[in-house]
Amino acid sequence: MDAPPLEDAACGREGNLLMAKAREIAEWTGAEGAPADTEVLRVSALEGATADAIVFATDAATLEQALASSAGVVLANRKLKPVEDVEYDRRVLWVRDARYAFALAASRLGGQSFVAGLDATATIGKDVAIGAGTAIGPGAVIGDGAKIGSRCRIDARVTIYPGVEIGDDVVVQAGAVLGATGFGYARSPEGEYLLFPQQGRLVVEDRVEIGANTTIDRGALGETRIGRGTKIDNLVHIGHNCVIGRNVVIAAQTGISGSSVVEDGAILGGQVGIGEHATVGEGVILGGGAGVLSGKKMRGPGEVFWGRPARPLKEYLRDLARLKQR
Numbered sequence: 074m075d076a077p078p079l080e081d082a083a084c085g086r087e088g089n090l091l092m093a094k095a096r097e098i099a100e101w102t103g104a105e106g107a108p109a110d111t112e113v114l115r116v117s118a119l120e121g122a123t124a125d126a127i128v129f130a131t132d133a134a135t136l137e138q139a140l141a142s143s144a145g146v147v148l149a150n151r152k153l154k155p156v157e158d159v160e161y162d163r164r165v166l167w168v169r170d171a172r173y174a175f176a177l178a179a180s181r182l183g184g185q186s187f188v189a190g191l192d193a194t195a196t197i198g199k200d201v202a203i204g205a206g207t208a209i210g211p212g213a214v215i216g217d218g219a220k221i222g223s224r225c226r227i228d229a230r231v232t233i234y235p236g237v238e239i240g241d242d243v244v245v246q247a248g249a250v251l252g253a254t255g256f257g258y259a260r261s262p263e264g265e266y267l268l269f270p271q272q273g274r275l276v277v278e279d280r281v282e283i284g285a286n287t288t289i290d291r292g293a294l295g296e297t298r299i300g301r302g303t304k305i306d307n308l309v310h311i312g313h314n315c316v317i318g319r320n321v322v323i324a325a326q327t328g329i330s331g332s333s334v335v336e337d338g339a340i341l342g343g344q345v346g347i348g349e350h351a352t353v354g355e356g357v358i359l360g361g362g363a364g365v366l367s368g369k370k371m372r373g374p375g376e377v378f379w380g381r382p383a384r385p386l387k388e389y390l391r392d393l394a395r396l397k398q399r
Contacts, residue, residue, distance in 0.1 A: 091114075091181065091182045091183070092112055092113070092114055092182075093112070093113060093178075093181065093182060094108075094110060094111065094112055094113075095108035095109055095110065095111040095112075095113070095145070095146050095164075095166065096108050096110070098113070098127065098146060098148075098166060098178055099166050101174075101177060101178065101181060102148065102166065102168050102174035102177055102178065103168065103169070104148070104166035104167055104168045104174070105151065105154075105166070105167040105168075106163070106165060106166045106167050108146070108163065108164075108166055109163040109164060111124070111145040111146060111164065112125070112145070113125050113126060113127050113145045113146055113182070114126070114182065115127070115182055116128070116175060116178055116179040116182065117144065119135070119138050119139060119142050119144075122139075122142045122143055122144040123143050123144070123145075124143055124144070124145045125145055126144050126145060126146075127144065127145065127146040127147075127148060127175065127178050127182075128142060128144040128146075128147055128148070128175075129147070129148040129149070129171040129172060129174065129175035130147060130148070130149045130150070130153070130171055131149075131150050131171050131172060132150075132153070133153055136149050136153055136165075140162055140164075140165075144164065145164065146164055146166060147162070147164050147165045147166070148165075148166050148168055148171045148174045148175050148178070149165050149166070149167055149168070149171055150167075150168065150169070150170065150171045151167045151168065151169060153167075154167050187208045187226050188208060189205075189206045189207060189208050189224075190208055190209070191203075191208075191209045192209055192210055192211045192212075192213070194211045194212050195209045195210065195211065195212065195213040195214070195215070196213070196214045196215065197209070197215045198215055198216045198217035198218070198219065198235065199217045199218070200217060200218045201215050201216075201217070201218065201219050201220075201221075202219075202220045202221065203215075203221045204221060204222040204223030204224070204225065204241065205223045205224075206223050206224040206225075207221055207222070207223060207224060207225040207226070207227070208225070208226050208227065209221075209227045210226075210227055210228045210229040210230075210231065210247070211229045211230070212229050212230040213227050213228070213229065213230060213231045213232070213233075214230075214231075214232045214233065215227075215233045216232075216233055216234045216235035216236070216237070216252070217235040217236075218235050218236045219233050219234070219235060219236060219237045219238070219239075219252075220237075220238045220239065221233070221239045221243075222239055222240045222241035222242070222243065222279070223241045223242070224241055224242050225239060225241065225242065225243045225244070225245070226243075226244045226245070227245050228244075228245060228246050228247040228248075228249075228285075229247045229248075230247055230248050231245050231246075231247065231248065231249050231250075231251070232249075232250045232251070232253075233245075233251045233252060234250075234251065234252030234253055234275070234291065235252070236252065236274050236275075236291075237251050237252040237274065237275045237276075237277070237291070238274065238275070238276045238277065239251075239277045240277060240278045240279035240280070240281070240301070241279045241280070242279055242280045243277055243279065243280065243281050243282070243283075244281075244282040244283065245283045246282075246283060246284050246285040246287075246307070247285045247286075248285050248286040249283050249284070249285065249286060249287045249288070249289075250287075250288045250289070251275055251277065251283070251288075251289050252274070252275040252289070252290070252291045253288060253289075253290050253291065254268070254271040254290065254291070255271045255290040255291060255292070255293055255297075255312060255313025255314070255331060256290070256312065256313070256331070257269040257271065257293050257313060257331060269293060270293060270294060271290075271291060271292075271293050271313060272293070272294065273291050273292025273293050273294055273295050273296050273297070273313070273314070274291055274292055274296045274297075275289060275290070275291045275292070275296065275297045275298075275299075276296055276297070276298045276299070277289075277298075277299045278298070278299060278300050278301040278302075278303075278319075279301050279302075280301055280302045281299050281300075281301070281302065281303050281304070281305070282303075282304045282305065283299075283305045284305055284306045284307035284308070284309065284325070285307045285308075286307055286308050287305055287306070287307060287308060287309045287310070287311075288309075288310050288311070289310075289311045290311065290312050290313040290315075290331075291313060292313055292314045293313045293314055293331070295314055296314070297311065297312075297313055297314055297315050297316070298315075298316050298317065299311075299317045300316075300317055300318045300319035300320070300321065300337065301319045301320070302319050302320040303317055303318070303319065303320060303321040303322070303323070304321075304322050304323070305323045306323060306324045306325040306327075306343075307325050308325050308326050309323050309324075309325065309326070309327045309328075309329075310327075310328045310329065311329045312328075312329055312330050312331035312332075312333070312349070313331045313332070314331050314332040315329050315331065315332065315333050315334070315335070316333075316334045316335070317329075317334075317335045318334075318335060318336045318337035318338070318339065318355070319337045319338070320337060320338050321335050321336075321337070321338065321339050321340070321341070322339075322340045322341065323335075323341045323345075324341060324342050324343040324344075324345070324361070325343050325344075326343055326344045327341050327342075327343065327344065327345040327346070327347075328345075328346050328347070329347045330347055330348050330349040330350075330351070330367070331349050331350075332349055332350045333347050333348070333349060333350060333351045333352065333353075334351075334352045334353070335347075335352075335353045336352070336353060336354050336355040336356075336357075337355050337356075338355055338356045338374070339353045339354070339355065339356060339357045339358070339359070340357075340358045340359070341353070341359045341363075342358075342359055342360045342361035342362070342363065343361045343362070344361055344362045345359045345361070345362065345363050345364070345365075346363075346364045346365070346381075347364075347365040348364075348365060348366050348367030348368070348369070349367045349368075350367055350368045351365045351366065351367060351368060351369045351370070351371075352369070352370040352371065352372075353365065353371050354370065354371055354372040354373065354374070355374055356373075356374030356375050356376075357371050357372065357373060357374070357376055357378065358375070358376065358377045358378065359371070359378050359379075359383060360377060360378065360379035360380075360383075360386070362379075362380075362381065363378055363379055363380060363381065363383040364380070364381035364382050364383055365378075365382070365383050366382050369382070369383075371383065380392070
């Protein structure tokens with residue numbers, strides 16, 4: 074369920090907050106129901122929810138608590154909907170995935186959570202292009218020839234090396250380093266190391282989010298690319314020439330070696346380690362701490378792999394059980 078741009082949403086503004094009616098929230102989220110003409114300003118936890126707030130429920134017990142609250146709108150999973158002839162609380166909007174719908178409503182009601190502009194302490198190189206509505210934070214360094222799209226948020230002390238290209242609606246949190254020299258060396262017969270040319274580029278597509286203190290290297294001779302909609306946690310390292318697909322999720326302290334590929338929709342848990350020239354296939358799930366050997370290809374949408382070296386979850390659990398029996 075892709076959200077239309079914020080400017081397309083039918084919202085009013087009250088003070089510094091966006092305001093919406095329940096029927097507008099129903100339109101955003103594809104909800105079923107006959108919503109009351111309620112106006113809301115914010116999303117909320119169940120505790121302390123007031124008439125201007127939205128809450129959500131994914132199970133029957135939580136729905137009961139939500140209905141007992143003072144919340145103005147309740148987003149609930151359709152599977153919880155009663156039979157058709159039962160009259161139900163008009164605050165409830167029935168959606169496919171209440172958690173996602175809640176996040177979508179939050180993004181609309183919050184609006185742009187930063188002020189566009191260039192902080193006076195940021196350093197901007199020559200021939201840099203920065204799109205409309207983008208914010209560059211304190212102490213950020215943008216290298217020569219870098220391109221940053223519209224409505225991006227570049228937080229404090231981010232370093233963007235020369236020639237890096239960033240799309241629209243990208244978030245880069247504090248301390249991240251984009252486009253640094255890759256870790257690639259040629260070894261002489263005498264055992265000395267010489268840096269292999271690292272003159273490629275880094276491309277970050279639209280709607281990517283990059284966590285604090287994450288580092289992504291530029292390509293060696295080609296490019297490193299981060300696909301549209303991918304979300305990267307704090308303290309992740311992505312090596313040179315890697316290609317990360319669309320809508321990939323990468324959790325903290327993961328390291329991906331050079332020239333590896335992570336295909337669309339893959340999920341990488343925390344502290345995953347991936348060797349060079351490896352492939353993580355479309356929709357593959359790597360559990361926390363999983364290790365993928367160099368050159369290995371992990372395939373199977375929805376397949377869960379665990380352990381070091383990573384293997385299918387059932388196989389991993391079977392091996393673990395055998396070890397306990399010894």
